Each structure stands twice: as C-alpha cells, then as structure tokens.
Amino acid sequence: MPIVAIPSLLRNLTNGKESITVPGATIREVIDNLESRYPGMKARLCENDRIKPGIAVYVNGLLTRGSILERVDADAEIHFLPAIGGGISETFH
C-alpha cells in the first residue's frame, strides 16, 4: 500500500503520526482513504475536487502535475508539500 508522508503542519490531524500507509491506486483514492481515517485531511488538501493551489504532490521523489487522477504504485511514497509559490510557480509552467 502507498505510504503518505504527513507534513508537519498536518500532523495535528494524525495525532502526530509522520507517515501513514493507506490503500489507493490514485491520489484521489489515497486522499479519500486518508480522510476516512483522519477527518479534515481532505479539506486541507483539496478544493472543488482538485489539489488546492499552494500544494504540490510528489510521488517517489518526483514532482507530479498535482492531479488527483495521478496513478500511484502499490509501494509509492507520497508527499504533500507546499508548492513553490507565486512568482516561482510561473517558472514551473
């Protein structure tokens, strides 16, 4: 099952747990499963069924396009990190 690294600013929702193993074949499934175990998580990560502006998704160390449709391997390591904000984001697109 994919491992999600919980950012320090979200650990108040996970009783301080730093990483959590949850089932899911896509980012959307992973987030939904996180939400069912740690309510409030989805609201911090998503807005209108999309990853919130300002949050970047890394899978296995690689920056993804931040789509909840992104497929993840069974042993994927997922990070939700602050996106490289504002002016820089333009560098990224």
Place this chain on the structure above:
Amino acid sequence: MARRSHVQTTLNGETVEFLCEPRQSLLEVLRDELHLTGAKEGCNNGNCGACSVILDGRLVNSCLVLGVETEGKSVETIEGVADPDKLHPIQDAFLENAALQCGICTPGFIMSAKALLDENPNPTEHEVRYWLAGNLCRCTGYDKIVRAVLDAAAAE
C-alpha cells in the same frame, strides 16, 4: 514635434543622409531612422556599453551622442565590422570561445574590442579588462569574452 534637421554622415564607409529631431540620440537615429538595430539600448545613460559605436575612430556610447552631432563625421557600427563573406577575427574569436550567451551585449563588446585592438594590437589581460570595463555583460562572467579578445589580438 520639433523640426527635423538634415544630417550627412559616413556610415560604415558609405555616405548617408537622414532627417532627425535635435533631441534624438545617435542610438535612436541608427535604430529608428536607419533601421540598424545592432546597437542596443540597455540603459540609455552611458553605463552599459550595449550601444557602443566608433565615431571618427573613437569609441562612444551612441546613446550619449546626438544624431545631429554626426554631421560630416564617420560612424562605424557592428553592421560594418564583417566583410560580406568573412567575419572579422574578433567575431570569429567570440564564436570560437563561446564568448556570448544571450548576445545582447555582444555588438557593443565587439565594437569596444575593435576600438581597443585598432589602438593597441597586443593588449595584456589587464588592458583588455580595463578597456572593456564600460561594457556590461550579465551572462558570461566575462571570462570567455576576455579570452576571445586576447585570442583575436593574437590572430590579427
């Protein structure tokens, strides 16, 4: 609009005539009236050297010369440096040494280097650096530019 003056000058060896306003700089005249856009505007106050041209054998910032001041004088610009079928040794040296990145400062550097080598064909590295200190390049760190000018001096 200010009344335009008639000016006759020698440009890259050929006689040219143009009309310009008294307030127009030589840089504006070259670029906007004569459509020679090789000289660039980087600062318009004589600090970057991107507009360097040679006026009666002397290196000048064309942004600090008025167009009307060139009456009866001789102006050399980057467009006149190469022969039609052969680059000038300084131009070759810039290419061989990869002495340009974005290239916006390159025409100015080549004009400055030409003025230097016309006057001092065998400069030391320090002399090259001293002479080119009026030209800003933000890409290269100058290393390859200085090498190119030294190479061109050796080749000439």
Place this chain on the structure above:
Amino acid sequence: MLENKEYKVIGTRPIRHDGVDKVTGRALYGADFQAAGLLHGRVLRSPHAHAHIISIDTSRAEALPGVKGVVTAKDLPNPGDKIADLGEGAVNLKHLCDNILASDKVLYKGHAVAAVAATNPHIAEEACTLIDVEYEVLPPVLEVRQAMESDAPILHDTIRTTSLGETGDEPSNVASHIQHKLGDPEKGFAEADVIIEREFVTGTVHQGYIEPHNATAHYNADGQLTIWCSTQGAFTVREQVAEILQYPISKIKVVPMEIGGGFGGKISVYIKPVAALLAKKTGKPVKVLMNRADVFEGTGPTPASYIRVKMGATKAGKLTAAQAYLAFEAGAYPGSPVGPGAMCIFAPYNIENVIIDGYDVVVNKPKTAPYRAPGAPNAAFGSETVVDEIAEKLGIDPLEIRLLNAAKEGDRRADGPVHPRIGCIETVEAAKAHPHYTAPNGKKHHGRGVASGYWFNIGLESSVTINVNSDGTINLIEGSTDIGGTRASIAMQAAEVLGIPAESVNPSVVDTNSVGYTAVTGGSRTTYATGYAAYEAAQDVKQQMIARAAKLWEVDAANVQFADGEFSSINGKEEQISFRDLCARLGETGGPIVGSGTVNPGGAGGAYATHVVDVVVDEETGKVDILRYTAVQDAGKAIHPSYVEGQIQGGAVQGIGWALNEEYIYNAEGEMTNASFLDYRMPTCLDLPMIDAVIVEVPNPGHPYGVRGVGEVPIVPPMAAIANAIYDAIGIRMTELPMSPDRLLKAMGKI
C-alpha cells in the same frame, strides 16, 4: 564514478547555430521589431510606495498632438476574485491584473498606473507627465520583519496567512507559512557538542539582464492578437495574457524574438498586456519599451530576506540537527521564493533532525520574480556560513566537514523526498583536489573561503518537431527561447541520435502557433527537457528511416539496424546506406519524414556546486577584491562544455555581485535611490579574475544522456564562500548582504 559513454557530438564544442547572427548585429531582439504604422507606448508609474488611487484624469494627455490612446486599469476586464490557473501555479487574478495596471491601490514606487500610445516615444513620454493622478499616500512597509509585526500597516485587506491548506482569520502581511520537519530536532541539538546560531540579512537584488522588457502587440480585424516580445517562455506569455485580458488562448499568438537575458525575470508579464490594450484601443501595432529605471522599479527583483540558522554537530564533525527560519519579502503581492529556499537550505547534507519554517511576506516593493535558483542563494548564505563556523570551532577542514556529512543517493531531503543519484560528494572532492585549494594562502588580509550549494532543477513540458531534408540535414523546430546557447545543446542531442554533425541541424525557435506546448526557459530545464524532446523526436525520425530502408531493401524493418550514421540490413542481404543518402531517397520510399517528441520528464536530477574563492580585503577602504575563483559543478553530462562553463562562470559572477555590491537602496519613503546601472553596481570585467569552471559529470539517470540542468546552482554558493573568505582574511563574520565597503568598515569598527 564517471560512466560516460563515448559520444560523437555530445561533449564537443561546435559553433552555436545562431552565432553569426549574434556577432554581426543581425539577430533581432524584442526592441528591434518594426512594423508599418507602429505606435510607441510608455507607462506612467507611481511615485509613491503605498497609496490609494483616488482618481486618474487622462484628458490632458489625450489632448496632446500625436497621442493615439491612453489606458488604465479600467480597460482591463474586472478580475473579481477569480483564481487564475497558470498550470502548477494558481494565482489570484486580481493580484496579477493589479500588477499590470494598478486599480485601487499602488503598492510600490514604480507600480504601473496608466499607459500612452503615441506616434513617437518622446510624445508618449511627455503625455505620461500630463496624466493627473490623485493619491492618498499611506505609510510604506519596507522590511520583512517590520511587515510581520502585528501593528504593521496592512497592504491587502484580503490576504490571510495560509498554512498548508489552512487559512488564518485576520488580514496579515504574512501570505503563507510553510514548514518542513524531519526527525527530532530537539534530540539532535541535545546530541551536539557544538551549536552555532546566527542571523542573516540579505538585500533586494535584480537579475540585471541587459535588455529591458519589451512588447509589440497588434490586433487584427478578426480579433487575432499577436505579441512580439522577448520572453523566457512564449507559452507562458500566452497563458498570462489570456488570463489578464480574459481572452481565448487560440486568439493569441506569441512570437518570441531573441532575448537579451532573463535569469528568471522574463517569465512574469508586465508590459505585454499593456501593449495589447493599447493596440486594441488604437487599432495599430504598439511597441512598449521599458527604460532601465522602469526595469529596476517596475519588474520583479529577487527578495530581501531575514534568516536565522542554527546547526549542531558532534566533536567528530557529524551534523546532528539543523533549524532554519526564513522570512522572505514577496514584494507587493504574494509569491516569494521562500519555498525553494526552504527546500534547498540544508540539501548538501544528510542531517537526520531538521526543522525549517518559511514565511512569504508582502512589503511595499515590486513583486518579486524568479532569479536564478530563486531563494536558494539567500538560504545558502546562512547555512553555508554556519557550517564554516562549525568547522572552524571543531578544527576540521571546511571541505572535510562537507564530505563527512555530504548528501548522497538514498538520503532523505529535509522536505521529505529521497535523493536520487546526485553528485554532491563528487563536487566537494573535486574542489578539495583542485590546485586552487591546495595553493598557499597566508598573506595578511588575504583569505580563502568555500561553500556548497544545491538546486533541485525541473523537468516540465517540451515539444520538438524534426523535418528531414533531402540533403541529409534536419530542421529542428522548438519552443524554448535560446538565452545561452540552447539551440546548440538541443540540436546536438538530436544530431547524436541520428549520427550527423551538429552543423547538419538547423534549429528554429518558433511562435506558439507553430510548435507543441513548451514550458519556460527556466528552472535549468531547457537542455534537459527540450533536449530530451529532441532526443525523442530524433528517435522517431530514426524509426521512420529504418522503415524506409526496409522498404528500399524489401526486408522487414526488424532486419534493419542503425549505427554510426549508417543503416544496414542484418539477417541475409548485405545492404548499407548512410543517413544522408537515405534522406535523398525519401520521395521514392514514401515521402517526407516528420519526427516529433514531447516530454514531461520527472527526473530532472538535482545539481550541486562547490566553490572556492580567494579575496583580499583593503583595510583602509573596506573594499573586497576577488583574487581567484574556482567553481566546481556536477553537470550530469555536459552536452556543449563551453556553454556549461559559461553558465557556471556567469552564475558565479552574479553571485559575486550579490555578495559584494548589489542591493536596492531605499529611502524612508520607499523610493529606490539607485535605479541605474551607475548606482546599482553590477560587476564589470575589471572587477574580476578568470573564473575557473570545473565540470564534474555524474550522469543523471533521468535523462538519456545523463544531463542535469546547469544554469542555476552556480549562483548558490558565492555569497557564503566570499563571506567565509572575508572571515579568513580579517577574522570577522559578515552576516549581511551585500558585503559592501561601508558594511565592512562598520564591521571592522572603522566607521
């Protein structure tokens, strides 16, 4: 360590394809664009750093003979509270629009408020002085710590601090807070024998590209908008203009002219939408140019910052914990590079316990823009100075302590992801073995310093099309604007695949209607990602050519192989034909061949650099001179080594300028007092020695030829390396940038 295969084209130093145009003055940059009936635009800018706009009266300007049109924010569509989707980066559209032409409030001196199109630039300039703007002046907030205080004037009533998806209740100048935490920092510091904690302040600096911003726009009667401009990315211009004007991207064509430097500063648009508005209003093509003061005051510099770094180590030199507090000035609107600063700060080290807090803070200065490894140089100035001090306290050689703690493949970065194959150790080892580092260094007031740096590099989208010519050459169509020789480095990768010389490739950078989507020339991505797309396009050509050879020989394509520029048949017939000869036979074997490649690669592979510098400090004047400079960097694989060296040398010298001279100097009213190249002092060639660029090659597994981006990381180490050298020379730790003569004299107690 080096597993480089032998290549025919890669690693050689051909003349760049656009070289002759650029040494003869024929290359056309943005400002060189001409069109019949062209009008000239100028922008009126705010004289105040912080003020409400009460009214704007343009009637006197409009009445001036020669003036054809005046625009203000009223001519922009109302952005409402829409979030503009610029791909990865969602941006508040009002912020984006207000930075083009201020609607209700000006937030920095130089903020655009109106623009004029006239028959010549002088008239446009004169007309700007006839626009009457009534302001209600407000107190400016000019420094990040001041802006964070609870009683600071608030720039935006709508900004609340966001903290990874959570939003605060009260308006604040702190737009966001980020945090990375790894391990148990408290425990790590408890294990340390030596702990150093220092504060650092860095000034606002500008990219300093020599070519000012420019844009020419024209609307056709059918609504097609064309913009000719210099930019780091034609497609990002199209996206931003489409968002700002609320206009369909299909009706906008952006034509990238040659670009005179960018370094990150020519990604955000400023006058491009203004030129479009003026073109719309006048029905004529309008060219808008900035002057140098406009560039300094009206475009994004890279931020000033306040940084605290605390690091602990055991007696043996093992780093046990690290903590950083990074507060960056975003300028007028959110979006400082504090994120990448936080990502990069401790990345040269494998440290188990780390906590990093970053704050993005608005102040009354121009909205910051990316500048070469944005955020990382500020951060490294702090961390690399503290590492130097720890090494000194422990009596360990400063490169040795870096080797002892160097990050390597499999180590976890403080922000979470694990490092792929990286060349951190290799750059430190190469620096240590370099004759510069082992040369004597003992004269009075002479000092030597070292520092390392990291930049993560990016991939993103690139598209390339290749058209095969009958004479054995190829035309390579790309969307990456060429700022430093990338036509060559991209062409060389296609040439390598097809076994042809670099000179047999004709690369063209084309407009947004003529190539697949391509992200900006930035993030050190162009040779990596567009080169990757060229590789893919060339592979596509190769496969199609194999099919043609098979057709020619009436064999199965599986029985044709390609090596060293020759197609040959295997299994049976002994046939052979060169790439060139087969190109001449495309007509009879099925017609033209077009290859295409499009990529969005994730494995950019991080870049590391280690720099060594010798300085001499003049005790009388406080002036620091650079005596010798060596910059070591992992390039993965250097496609065109001369241009890799050029990136390293240029980055190092920008860092030298940042370290010693460059800063925006503000007065109490928030006016920049040195907005010219005379007073904003960038290095000239007389200020410098040769810069010895040493390329280390640790191939990046995320690229077919092992390429890593090279453009950005060389600006990361210089500031700390020079500070460390100054300490070595005079025994004083400089913690404020720039380390200009007045600051040195103060630090030495002389003034």
